[in-house]
Amino acid sequence: MTSPIEGYSETEPVTALKSSQRKGSLVWRRLKRNGLGLAALTAILLLVLTTGLADWLSPHRYDAQSACLSQPPGYCQGQLFLFGTDQLGQDLFARTLKGGQTTLFIAFSAVLINLLLAILLGSLSGYLAGMVDFILQRIVEILMAIPRLALLMAVAYIIESYTKGDYWSVYLGIVGVLALVNWAPQARIVRGRVLALREEEYIMAARAGGAGDLHIMLKHILPNLTGLLIVMATLALPDIIILESILSFLGLGVQEPWISWGLLLQQETIPNLAQFWWYLSPVFLLFLTITALSFLGDALRDLFDLKAQA
Amino acid sequence: MIRYVSQRLIFLVVTLLIVSFLAFALLSVWPVKVTDQLERNLTLQQAQLIEEKYGLHQPFWVQYARWLRSCAALQCGVYIFIAGATEPVAKHLFGECLFGLRCYASSTLILLMVTFLLTWVLAVPLGIYSATHQGLRRERAIAFLGYLWLGLPSFLLAIFVSWFAYSKLNNITLAPGGHYVKFIHLMIVYALIIGMANVAVIMRHTRGSLLDILGSDYIQAARAKGLSELRIVYKHAFKNALNPLISLFGSYLPLLFEGTLITASIFNLPIVERQYWQAFSGGGQPYMVATGLLFFSLLLLTGNFLADLLLLWSNPRIRYD
Numbered sequence: 001m002t003s004p005i006e007g008y009s010e011t012e013p014v015t016a017l018k019s020s021q022r023k024g025s026l027v028w029r030r031l032k033r034n035g036l037g038l039a040a041l042t043a044i045l046l047l048v049l050t051t052g053l054a055d056w057l058s059p060h061r062y063d064a065q066s067a068c069l070s071q072p073p074g075y076c077q078g079q080l081f082l083f084g085t086d087q088l089g090q091d092l093f094a095r096t097l098k099g100g101q102t103t104l105f106i107a108f109s110a111v112l113i114n115l116l117l118a119i120l121l122g123s124l125s126g127y128l129a130g131m132v133d134f135i136l137q138r139i140v141e142i143l144m145a146i147p148r149l150a151l152l153m154a155v156a157y158i159i160e161s162y163t164k165g166d167y168w169s170v171y172l173g174i175v176g177v178l179a180l181v182n183w184a185p186q187a188r189i190v191r192g193r194v195l196a197l198r199e200e201e202y203i204m205a206a207r208a209g210g211a212g213d214l215h216i217m218l219k220h221i222l223p224n225l226t227g228l229l230i231v232m233a234t235l236a237l238p239d240i241i242i243l244e245s246i247l248s249f250l251g252l253g254v255q256e257p258w259i260s261w262g263l264l265l266q267q268e269t270i271p272n273l274a275q276f277w278w279y280l281s282p283v284f285l286l287f288l289t290i291t292a293l294s295f296l297g298d299a300l301r302d303l304f305d306l307k308a309q310a
Numbered sequence: 311m312i313r314y315v316s317q318r319l320i321f322l323v324v325t326l327l328i329v330s331f332l333a334f335a336l337l338s339v340w341p342v343k344v345t346d347q348l349e350r351n352l353t354l355q356q357a358q359l360i361e362e363k364y365g366l367h368q369p370f371w372v373q374y375a376r377w378l379r380s381c382a383a384l385q386c387g388v389y390i391f392i393a394g395a396t397e398p399v400a401k402h403l404f405g406e407c408l409f410g411l412r413c414y415a416s417s418t419l420i421l422l423m424v425t426f427l428l429t430w431v432l433a434v435p436l437g438i439y440s441a442t443h444q445g446l447r448r449e450r451a452i453a454f455l456g457y458l459w460l461g462l463p464s465f466l467l468a469i470f471v472s473w474f475a476y477s478k479l480n481n482i483t484l485a486p487g488g489h490y491v492k493f494i495h496l497m498i499v500y501a502l503i504i505g506m507a508n509v510a511v512i513m514r515h516t517r518g519s520l521l522d523i524l525g526s527d528y529i530q531a532a533r534a535k536g537l538s539e540l541r542i543v544y545k546h547a548f549k550n551a552l553n554p555l556i557s558l559f560g561s562y563l564p565l566l567f568e569g570t571l572i573t574a575s576i577f578n579l580p581i582v583e584r585q586y587w588q589a590f591s592g593g594g595q596p597y598m599v600a601t602g603l604l605f606f607s608l609l610l611l612t613g614n615f616l617a618d619l620l621l622l623w624s625n626p627r628i629r630y631d
Binding site: 141142144145146147148149150151153154155157158161162242245246249250251252265277280283286287290291294295298 | 325326328329332333336339340341342457458462463465466469470473477564567568571572575586587590591594599602603606607609610611
């Protein structure tokens with residue numbers, strides 16, 4: 001076990017870390033010196049910003065059809081199509097941005113729910129131990145015995161038929177499916193961490209001082225999980241993004257009239273892709289997003305000094 | 311030892327039973343009935359006949375028991391083609407495995423094994439190289455490329471490679487369809503596509519684990535004795551660095567399955583995974599999905615079991631009692 005002081009450089013004053021806030025600002029200071037991590041963070045922020053502002057940034061609506069069918073990037077009938085158009089004459093720039101918006105929105109919400117589940121079940125399991133732990137761990141084991149994507153496809157197929165076809169129910173369906181299928185390994189990590197923390201002296205001190213379980217969990221254990229959770233979220237995001245894209249690609253995720261990166265790729269057959277290279281733009285954007293997120297995740301893991309845990 | 315192995319085996323069987331129950335429970339909320347008249351283009355008579363024959367109107371538990379029994383007889387329920395022809399699910403999902411070449415199950419196994427071997431054969435030497443040449447520019451380049459690969463899951467790689475082969479290499483289609491010889495010829499390409507993302511992960515683990523060992527005292531002692539570096543790395547350090555890698559097998563298998571599933575769907579490979587996917591796109595065949603889930607789970611659990619055995623064999627210090 002390395003002491004928290006070892007990793008710090010000479011130039012920074014080493015003070016006792018009292019609150020998680022101070023640790024947060026320390027991580028930020030160190031991140032600023034990690035070139036790759038900072039570049040990744042910038043890329044992600046840019047992606048979130050551009051896709052988030054999709055409706056304002058693109059000159060065409062994502063579902064508006066024009067007379068320019070399958071045009072390469074450039075001007076067509078006096079209108080600018082940055083990424084060209086598809087067979088229906090829809091602007092691919094608008095569709096790509098809008099698709100990214102859906103993909104990222106779904107991924108962020110799924111990871112959020114995912115983490116909440118992992119925290120809740122993982123810390124319950126680790127803290128209460130005994131019967132609760134036993135049952136939860138058996139559930140986790142069984143969930144991990146079924147290959148994730150295969151199960152995801154089956155559940156998505158069921159959920160899809162029960163949604164009414166309006167945006168929010170489709171969205172909630174996919175988010176739910178992604179979050180539900182993915183929490184098991186993460187809950188296990190949280191559990192391991194909580195188990196270790198439970199034996200720390202300051203927890204015993206708190207208990208000796210008469211603190212209740214809930215108080216200890218919220219005030220003493222949870223703040224110590226922050227770093228782990230941030231890293232877990234960053235590393236879970238690329239995973240979820242790819243899963244969502246695969247689902248949409250296979251026709252089990254986002255459906256028309258909505259659009260996501262996976263769905264954009266599904267709409268093109270391979271000969272089509274070969275003829276119209278600009279249809280590949282979602283592949284590159286997905287690649288960029290995922291790479292940036294895993295770079296950032298790795299940088300954060302180093303900064304939070306979590307090598308051994310996550 | 312024997313006790314541990316039998317315990318693991320019992321665990322495997324019990325887990326499989328629970329998974330089979332869960333998979334079958336999915337069918338009770340399945341949106342498309344086995345004999346859905348619209349979806350499968352059946353007449354009312356045909357639908358009733360099939361329902362009668364396979365007991366589809368019976369309560370859940372009876373149906374579940376029937377399905378388990380038919381799985382034991384290598385049938386696993388019924389697959390219904392459009393317009394009423396039927397076939398055992400096992401035959402549709404696994405192919406004709408007893409007689410004839412068109413066996414999806416064996417192609418799946420072969421593809422998984424080839425990918426597995428290729429991944430480790432590529433990753434471990436690269437990991438050893440980057441551990442023994444730490445800090446060199448070439449090593450840093452390998453590490454960076456490894457980082458980039460991490461972000462390239464088989465899903466994107468498959469689309470990119472098929473685009474590249476088709477548009478840049480004389481319209482080569484990488485999809486073999488039902489063509490077995492072509493599938494076997496191109497096996498190495500699929501294996502690379504499936505395994506590439508994992509090569510980077512395994513490489514980094516190999517590197518880390520070997521570096522840990524190389525820093526330990528007994529390696530210093532070996533160096534002091536004047537052993538050659540080659541002997542130290544391969545005979546003394548590598549053996550011990552292997553243990554953490556073997557325990558990586560377990561967490562690596564699900565990734566392997568995911569890659570295979572998506573690659574099979576994109577390239578239309580003649581393996582079980584494609585049949586599984588077509589159960590969805592072809593009108594949601596419930597028995598196919600349940601059986602597929604059970605089969606994949608069996609593969610995963612067996613893989614984990616073998617990894618445990620390997621770990622036990624490779625590291626005598628581990629004792630399970």
